[in-house]
Amino acid sequence: MRTSMRTAGTLVRIGLAAGRSTPGDRLRWWSLFGAALALAFVTLATVATLATYDGRETRADARGAVITDGKHGALLYREGADSVGSRPVSVLFLHLLTPKAPVPAGVSRWPEPGEVLLSPELLRTGRSEGILTRYGSFAGTITADGLVTPSERIAYVRVADAPPKDDDRWMHVAAFGAGGGATGEMADQKPATSTLLALWSLTGLPTLALTVVAARVGSRSRDRRSGLLQALGGTWRHRMIVNVGEAAFPAALGTLAAFVPYAVASVRDIRLGPTGYILDHRDVWDAWPTAAGAAVVSLLAVLGIVVGTHRVHRDGRSTRPASFTSRVPAWRLLVCGIGVALVLTSQYVPQRAQLAVFTCGTIVMWAFLSSVVALLTRHLGSWLANSGKRKGHAGRMIGGRWTHAHPGVIVRLALAMVIGIGIVAQMQVWTSRLGVHSQAAVATHQRIKDTVIQLTTGGMTAAQTDRFRSSLPAGSLLLTRAFHDPGPGKDPWVTIAGSCRDLRTLHVACPADTKPAAATSPQVQEMRRWYGNVEFAQVPHVTVKPDSTESLLVVTPEPGQLTAVKQAAYTLPNPSVQVETLGGNWLGSSRAHLANWIQLFGITGILFILVAGAVSAAAECVRIRHALAPLSVLTGHRRVFRSVSSWHLTVPLLIATVLTGAVTAWHSVFFISLVQEGSVSWTVLAAGITTCAVVSLTVGFLGARAAAREADQWRPAAD
């Protein structure tokens, strides 16, 4: 026992010393540090996500209304929706039935009638849109205990007058805090699994790629060492201890460094880039024990990858350690083929399982693509070398032999590009998947902006609508929209009614008109698009029935008057209205904001993959530098360095770029045809391919330059 402990200690010391003395050691140190940091960062982000979901549920429960019957109600409560900019706002209208009506979490006391409580984020973002006076007089803010996140936009509005008794949208509430609510950001909360799936596919996968690349930086000397240890009778455990000893220090420091952003997020609220979402620091703080455990798992994963990528291959064909002739196992190619087959056959399985089969196939395909790329790269290298030898082209011959002997270099760089282009393509495709209604809403907004506004109100008399009309921006038209449902088997229709003057302004003929109206206005065309079968009617006075079948339509003479219309709507006697532009509820939907999350995860992932590519390229430059420098004794020309570097790096990478582009295009088109929405942006794909082509040229250029510089100082030395 003591002997084995002593041996382990010695091996760890060997590993630690090796970490400080191998060529390109600083590069590997920093690569492992960066990879461990990135993996721990994603792991801690996972912990923070789960903790945030937990905290959101807890706070949503604390403010959730307990609905009761009329007898036990302490207040009347109605949920409404509004928007500030393109962001949805949850508006909760209240009418107290007793002076001691309970308050939800985040509210210490109810404001006076006609007053409102706003969330800090709503106050901040809505100030320019007149949010301070939109729903009533501002009386204070809702504290963090009553908000699922600090970025939530929510308002408690205590209406000035008692709601109409016949408006069944008002509910009796007995208390708060005994059940989940679907208000505010909880209204369309995606399950945690969706968020984590996006996080790990867009950011986690590149992080794992970065870790593999970092683990293999300068692998040649370690492969030789592993072979030597094996030859000396060392077992996999001995090799593991040396490899772990070598990687432990940078990996542990990198993992610890990931706690810096976590620590910041646990003491202050952090706004997440393009999403505008604010992480609640209390959730992150509460999850410190879990975070510590997760960090240990992350560190072990890094060390596991280091050990797993330094296995000794014994093919039984040579007595020497086979450091550069290892073959690609056939089973890996088979598994990759199965992945491709799953993608191809996904369209023929039952519709429910299509996306799952497609996703499984995609993951398997990408996971084992490296083996296929390695095999192709080896063949390409062999072909290049033989061609170079036949033609007497030294650069092509050396480059080809290197590519054949060290396909891992090309594979890692090519995979970085594959994942990079893949992420860009998936980001673009997913963000284009807005859905039919969101796309229609975007199109409507592009054509008529916010000139058609729908108001869902309670019942209104002619006098009330006249008063409302007078408070609208000058030149606005006021119409009613009535929905008719004739029952099964017959198509419903919508009647839009207004004064002859208003209808004529919209180029709609009045019954008294002898001439048909001129070309229909764009606003009417959009109404037909959204409402379907529309009939127009002339009425002397605009009224709204209280049975929810009718609502108001305001057509403003010019865009940009939505805020003014809202201001007028919320000062109605019963302000529990809902105001939105035509199709507007689809513009601010959570699906529309999904793009921001995909951007956040995708851009972070691309950043990691760029680091992985840069590290891989730098590692190869270090290797090329040392390997090619002795040629300086044989030739005074620098062109051999350019030639070798081009044939070894640039040409295979350019071929990989073209293949990657083709595979990505096929995969994206296949995905779109499967889900039947979204589109492929060929411009984005072309930009990605162009970037990779430039990277290929740059890597070759840098490799040649590094070798030429090293050659100037090269002296023979023991390795």
Added chain:
Amino acid sequence: MKQSDSSGLRVSGLCYRVEGRTLLDGVELSVSPGESVAVTGPSGSGKSTLLMCILGLITPQAGTITAGGREITGLGSARLAQARRETLGMVFQFGELLPELTPVENVALPVLLDGGRHQDAYRRAEELLGELGVPTGTTPTGMLSGGERQRTAVARALITEPAVLLADEPTGALDPEAKEGVAHLLFTTARDRGCPLLLVTHDPSVAGRADRRYELQGGILAEAGAL
């Protein structure tokens, strides 16, 4: 083998100091065509530095070097490389071969890099390797034994038929049998080709094969036994 028309190697007044240490202090040396000279000395005495100076990889502070009738010192990098390519052949202690290439490719490389006819280069490489007993198949050089690798390095140094042959501890890492083989090869090749051989070694048995033996100590190069 084709006889070389070299006029030998001449080193005159060579001085090299680094970090306050004088490694070469007015070194004088002359090696005639077909003659072999061995330089011995303790580790760090500057033996390899002498070879690096002759090879032009280190610029001495003073002195001149003439190889094959061509002065090496004072040349610009391009002309120095050309002179090195055309005049000098070097066998490094650790071969400095590209392990991924086959022995034939490694040996032919100097000719290919110089723009020579590749068919001739491969044929000549195969001949040389055959003479030296190195397999000429498709096995990468990195998979050969230490002796085979070092013999490949000798073949690479010889393929350009250099005017001067230099060798830095060419048998340092070899077993006795391989050492004998490589040493024999170097000395007989130099003699047969009328090419001067300057060899640096720690090994007395290898040094004993040379026509003349020198010892380098304290920057002074002197005939063995004279110091």
